[in-house]
Amino acid sequence: MIRCHRNRCSPDSRSRVPHTRSIRRPGAGFDKAAFTDKIARVIERCACPPSKIGRRGHSVRDITSGAAWSDNELYDLPLHPHGSGSATRTRLYAEIVDRYFAEAYAGETQPPDDLIHVTCTGYASPSGGQKLVAARGWPTRVTHAYHMGCYAAVPAVRLAAGALATAARRVDIVHTELCSLHLDPTDHRLEQLHEQLLPDTTDAMGWLVANWGMQMTLSREVPDRIAGAIRGFVIDLYRRAGLDLGAMERSVFAVHPGGPKIIDRVREVLELSEAQVEISRAVLFDHGNMSSATLPHIWQRMLDDRAIARGALIPSLAFGPGLTMCGALLEKR
Numbered sequence: 001m002i003r004c005h006r007n008r009c010s011p012d013s014r015s016r017v018p019h020t021r022s023i024r025r026p027g028a029g030f031d032k033a034a035f036t037d038k039i040a041r042v043i044e045r046c047a048c049p050p051s052k053i054g055r056r057g058h059s060v061r062d063i064t065s066g067a068a069w070s071d072n073e074l075y076d077l078p079l080h081p082h083g084s085g086s087a088t089r090t091r092l093y094a095e096i097v098d099r100y101f102a103e104a105y106a107g108e109t110q111p112p113d114d115l116i117h118v119t120c121t122g123y124a125s126p127s128g129g130q131k132l133v134a135a136r137g138w139p140t141r142v143t144h145a146y147h148m149g150c151y152a153a154v155p156a157v158r159l160a161a162g163a164l165a166t167a168a169r170r171v172d173i174v175h176t177e178l179c180s181l182h183l184d185p186t187d188h189r190l191e192q193l194h195e196q197l198l199p200d201t202t203d204a205m206g207w208l209v210a211n212w213g214m215q216m217t218l219s220r221e222v223p224d225r226i227a228g229a230i231r232g233f234v235i236d237l238y239r240r241a242g243l244d245l246g247a248m249e250r251s252v253f254a255v256h257p258g259g260p261k262i263i264d265r266v267r268e269v270l271e272l273s274e275a276q277v278e279i280s281r282a283v284l285f286d287h288g289n290m291s292s293a294t295l296p297h298i299w300q301r302m303l304d305d306r307a308i309a310r311g312a313l314i315p316s317l318a319f320g321p322g323l324t325m326c327g328a329l330l331e332k333r
Helices: 019-027 033-046 086-104 128-136 153-164 222-240 245-250 260-270 278-287 291-304
Strands: 002-004 015-018 055-058 114-119 141-146 171-175 195-197 205-210 213-218 313-320 324-332
Touching (some): 086 128, 114 291, 128 141, 141 153, 153 171, 153 291, 222 313, 245 313, 260 278, 291 313, 291 324
Parallel strands (some): 002 324, 114 141, 114 171
Antiparallel strands (some): 015 055, 195 324
16 A cells, blocks of 8 residues: 655646637637538537536647637648647657746755656657756656556556655656647547556557657547456455455545546446545546546645545556556555
């Protein structure tokens, strides 16, 4: 069991916009009515309604600027219908992440012993974490936990626990996910929108480097595949901690909200009350799916919630490509 102490979780969202405006933006202002109509139909059929996701945050200026398409740096659709290529997206990622590290550690006088950088939405070497450490002359060890997708928060905590079990006194975990870098406005397929690999699910979810950013493949069967395996997975999680399922009734669950259906199916199969998953739903509503950074936001709310007593068990579940389930049984301190 990993004990979870107070942490700092601050989303780097330069702009926050209503969910409906955010997901309609790729078609707004474009001079082809058919394009806009098609986007609207896809959104109506597939996107979460505003009752499920109220707002999203963006650090990519093109998403929220309202400028003419020709003024966009990444999504200049008349010139580049797919958006700019991977080189431009990678450069923008590095610029935003470098700026974030500099601002996040601006007043820091005591360096961490270890810094774990987590992301699946952009890679540059040296990374923002490495540049920070080099610029400050810190002896900090930088470890990269990359390309695991939404479940990466759990392996990152495992890496941190390993470091703390040796010589480290302080380990910082930094998530930088910029999903809005990876839109392809010409691609209207529905896919756009303890650790265990589930049998026969390797094609259910994927995250690949493509010509115009990252490309996701996502089967509509994912919630049911997770539901079919989650009960046994959670039973084993408790058993490994020397606990029985009676403890589950007193637990508050942190479920990575890949979408409302994921939370619904986990709650249904594990026979949980709505109160046991309400914080997971609230984070989905307030921020949307932030990939690997989502679980840390849920943990932060639980740490800040006085209604959740110290000593409360917080089973944390996340899912990603593979199809992979990751879990950790945390205890609030």
